[in-house]
Amino acid sequence: MKRFALALASASTLVLAGPALAGSLAPTVVEAPVAVAVPVQTVGTDWTGFYAGAAAGYGWGSDVADDADDATYGLFGGYNYDLGNWVVGGELEYAKSDIENATVAVDDMTRLKLRAGYDLGNVVVYGIAGANYANATIGGTDYSDTGVSYGIGADYALSDAVVAGFEVLQNDFNEFDNSTSDLSATTVSAKIAYRF
Template identity: 55%
Template sequence: MKRFATPALVLGAFALTAPAFAGGYSEPVVEQPAIAPAPVAIMTDTDWTGGYAGATLGYGWGDDALDDADDMTYGVFGGYNYDFGQFVLGGELEYLGSDIETGASELEDMTRLKLRAGYDAGPALIYGVVGAAYANADIDGVSYDDTGYTYGLGVDYAVTDSVNVGAELLQNEFDGFDDSGSDLSATTLGARVSFKF
């Protein structure tokens, strides 16, 4: 009887433990915690109050005494803005050199004193411009200078707390330019970069 009991017990024990060996041993899966992506800094609230200075590079084209004239413009500017919340008011002085010319006439440069008023859209400032412009020009080989007016639209975008990029489209009008017998007008479109301080 003992001969049959021992093998029967061994076979019974093996039958009970066989399912444990069926798939072999595998380590339990440990779930790793999810790694959150690094936060991206998005400027949602920009204070436009303060002084700034920068440079502009653009293109211009003329009319009247500068009819069919077009070429590059370049310059420097500085100003101050005050942020009232959603409304921003500021002033700016700009010197703009010009290569706008035809065979007979050339706009040499302009100095513009501008009033800027706009909407604070967080990192963007959308504004309108009105102001005075002083220009030097050659018309039919004679040098003239006169004061006129400028108006237009612009936008600035705050890349950081101290660096802004933007663009400005301005119309510049000089009626009866320095008694030359001609009106003079020029449209300028400039890309701008400025540093706030």
Template identity: 60%
Template sequence: MKRFAIPAAAVAALAVTAPAFAGGYSEPTPEPVITPAPVAPVVAGTDWTGGYAGLSAGYGWGDDVADDADDMVYGLFGGYDYDFGNFVLGGELEYSASEIENDVASIDDFTRLKLRAGYDLGSALVYGVVGATYVNADIAGEDYSDTGYAYGIGVDYALTDQINLGAELLQNEFDEFDDSGEDLSATTLGARVSFRF
């Protein structure tokens, strides 16, 4: 009886485990690869808030008593801007020496107090200007000085967080210039470089 007991136990064990081998060998199914969605790079905008100072150089031409007068203008400026997001508001004080002259009149210098308001385009700031301008001039050998108004447009471009390049076109108007009996006007176009701090 013992002779049949061991083979019977082996057959029973084989019968229990046989279904595990019924399918044969199969390759394991690879796990699906999940690739994350691409993330758009974050582009940091320029914050125009803060003070700045710089130098300008350009060209100017006159009208009225300074008709046909033209020559170089150059100077320095400083101001402060506040960035509200898309809108930037600021003030600036500028001094420009001038070589604008004709046979009758010469414009010696401009001192301007300007309000700047513009649109933040990221690395560029496009703005408009209004303000008061004080000028010293010579008309027919007499020295005159008076306060008028200025308006114009400009653009600044941020090369780095501190260094800006720009350009500004301004119209300067003086009605009845210093009781001389003459009107005086001048247009200036200047290139600007400034340091922000």
């Protein structure tokens, strides 16, 4: 009888332990998903192409135009070429001027500008150098002369077609049209342009 009891106990142990032995006692390890690096392409602005627009601003004079100040406004057009990190181009601008004092009135300026700047994506910061042809009245006599313009500016692409910007220019004329008077003016302009 003892043998039977021992055999029964052994069989019971095996029957009860069977399901436990069918699986592992070790906990199931769930592996975390593997992160996959997806290359991200940054979208920049291609500044190559023609553009045209309008500008409005303010100017103040020095030399014979000392204490002269007032509004400026006009039209411009040009072409940019995007070299990657750099943008170069040229621009022709006509600006009407209300800058005047008791002696001098700066009537208008036509500027041919070379521009070179650094491409920051949607923004280009640039320097300007160029020629300036101006008409002015000095002491009641009409004069016209060619001088230089230089300064800085920035353009911001509002969309693929519309660009907003600003410029600060120094405009210098030595002995304006042999009048024995130097004429200088600083202008600050806000600009809006359409690219096509």
